[in-house]
Amino acid sequence: AGKAIRCKAAVSRNPGEALVIEEIEVEPPKSWEVRVKILCTSLCHSDITFWKMSTGPFAIFPRIFGHEAVGVVESVGEHVKEVQEGDLVLPVFHPHCRECRDCKSQKGNGCSVFGYRLNPDMPRDATSRFKGMNGEVLHHFLFVSSFTEYTVVDVAHVVKISSEIPVDKACLLSCGVSTGIKEMTDGGADYCFECIGLASLMEDAFNSNREGWGKTVILGVEKHGTPLALNTYLLLRGRSVTGCLFGGFKPKSDIPLLAEKYLDKELNLDGFITHELSFQDINKAFELLLQGKSLRCIIWMDN
Template identity: 35%
Template structure:
């Protein structure tokens, strides 16, 4: 195979500084080096993680940067040594890599590849210490190993999953982050049982996917909790049987839920705040209840819980990317979509062009959008 060594000029949405609007600029994208893949991005979702990163609230990002991590595209070229994909292959970008070499990847029951924490992607560069993006002669940092707010991006081979070429890229791009995180939280992490009761805090993309997973697992009662009353209708479309407007509950939400529903088998926190994490944990049934933390909180915050709750049998756990092994499992999730098990189109409330990225983030912040997909075609 011959290796393309040409620089591509294309458009990208750059965050020059924290808390600033995205700026559409012409950039230079370097060719992929050994073990790397250059991908033509076809569609990308807008995720709250991107919004939080642009504000400097969650991840220790370096500016200027190209954000974005939930995308699907077509391999344009590959670097030396790449074996799993070739030019023309359809792929989904993966913020959580799967190197298949570290101690975590070798375990069947774990998915948090050490490359995610200790690899170069945590520093916003590739393995040689350099970014593959430049704009106006200035190096632009990369984001979570993906950087999908650009027409072309360079990723490591371990950050892409080859998928069925018949799958619509503008739909399956959602399998790069939010949907697997919520869906796997209920089906794979908690392993929700048929006939059980579940409660879900936060009805955004992740929470709705969590509800869908509970429904597909056969849960008999699924309680959705949110402060936005507009979420009730869409939550019920995904399988929510009961909706609670948290703003209407005068007493503690734990007391209210336990009095109204009794023992709740599974609770899922999909908001990312310490108060809702405590609520979800204390609502899980004594003796056997399982609470799964799914939402991402600011990294400097801590949660205080009483040891007696653990001694009395409540279980607390968390997950990243739905406990899925990204490279291996995302193609399987694509097939579940193709079979109709995961209706991705129901999550997409807005479709915009790449040029409308700032409008997309406004929709997200206004709470009227579940998932907005930017199309590059």
Template identity: 40%
Template sequence: MSSSSSSSSSFVKNPGGIIKCKAAVAWGAGEAMRIEEVEVSPPLPSELRIKVFSTSLCRSDVTAWLSNAQPPLFPRIFGHEASGIVESVGEGVTEFVQGDHVLTLFIGECMSCKHCVSTKKTNICQQLGLERKGVMHTDQTTRFFIKGKPVFHYCAVSSFSEYTVVHSGCAVKISKDAPLDKVCLLSCGTAAGLGAAWNVADVSKGSTVAIFGLGTVGLSVAQGAKIRGASRIIGVDTNPEKNEKAKAFGVTDFINPNELEGTVQQVIKQMTDGGADYSFECIGDTEMVTTALQSCCDGWGVTVTLGVPKTKPEVTAHYGLLITGRTLRGSLFGGWKPKSDLPSLIDMYLKDEIMVDDLITHNLPFEDINTAFDLMVAGKCLRCVIHMSN
């Protein structure tokens, strides 16, 4: 597949009208996706309609798909890590025109609220932050329908559809030199890991780092720490096959908890003369957050949690871990202000300064999207890139 070969000539010639296209629809928690014909409404003011080019499966898609959260948000179209081409724009949108190449953003940036105008205090926009209700930010309704019945969105993106509608603040224009079937990973997982190392933890040269979970996010943390000059990067994972892959991203030591006589935190403390300078929880296991804290050194140890928990969302830790100087920080999208900062990551990718392609372990056609879910659940992939059929 050509990396970014697509043109406006392949668009559905229906600007401003309803588009009928294929989408992978989840009808219930854990149920296989069904490829359905959906109607995609035209963009309202401040919105874009995007022809999705490539979309990769993120662990958080799987977590939400398996969730029995109440009220149930089904039928639903998942997917949020995607690249595409603008098909049409709503009233008042001047930043984008038809044919622009874009990445979708699961958290947006309005550029004007108190949070957006803050320098580095936060990247969570007050207007376009994480959307959890399965609707559009604009008017709290959906743009997807099947035979007139509404279908819920996911993370204000829903990229498992040949066309989708997003708020203009939830997309960023990128260089047309960037291969759309690769850089889609920068709209979530890879950027999240790099940012956790650079923006949230601010890893320093010569420091020691422990990373719990060596999936796409964990490996991206590792390369971020390597680029910053960390002297020792310890990767923790129960899958021994991750060992060799991790070395390419900067991991110097690999620990499999299933092969230890003591605890992980005891081993890391022994390896690092009392604890790592930084630790990162990239699994989505709140009990592992405590382990990561215990693996940090007294005085200045920083633990960053990135994973989305599948169960037990509450974090518990003995106060002594914090009163002795450790810091626990949360990270959403690595602290990047998405519209402001992502173009610089694209530039780094085009200059071969960051690794993205090596995180793609599978390329699948849209019709095989359930295979991507099976591979992710079985722990047999890093990122599956799904190539749309239109």
């Protein structure tokens, strides 16, 4: 646990350019951290969004993307009690410390200790656990960075799951499926969901709602800082707007329940997986998603 590991990672060095498979060093976990051996990962549109980003405070390179994955705990740092070496886990972008007022509340899935941030490194000390072979710092992404054979994640971002669920299906629970499934259960004409991240579409969704109880749920992240303008008369008539992150789920308590639903055949995950690729072919996954040819592409680590 106390030594750095050399492994392969798909490093993004410049916006919009192909990822480069290269050898890196992954430092041992510090206190409250977990080092995870990634078994498989997947590509999400959020990875694409930040990979293409060439300006602004979040355009940070070189970087290791990826935030949907499943892996096995390789080692843990001091104070980590809830997982141990060999556990099957999901590294999750959404934090769940279980200690703060928000995490203990049943009213939402926020975390007042860690919040929702886009910092490019570890959440507690704002440093990276990745280095290039020349000592160059490689930045994290959404506190997960799964496009690497090994990663280091804060324990607040780690969820232990049953080893009975197939790992490729479990991978989907770490972001995409969890984000959408709760909204699907409440669906119908009385709800509108904005998933792109454009203020104009958020307004269109709101204006399309039923008067009296129509609800607009915003899932997309507005990337341009455009303010949202809503007709107050329509609000007074009973329409409402809310945001939703990670489907409203609390990762550590709710994801294991979703895994159980899959095992009990109450949740279909198989249909989301349209392609499977080797880690060496990770750039093909980008091509497929950009061309609209895939829903989820499982990327298997070569180890």
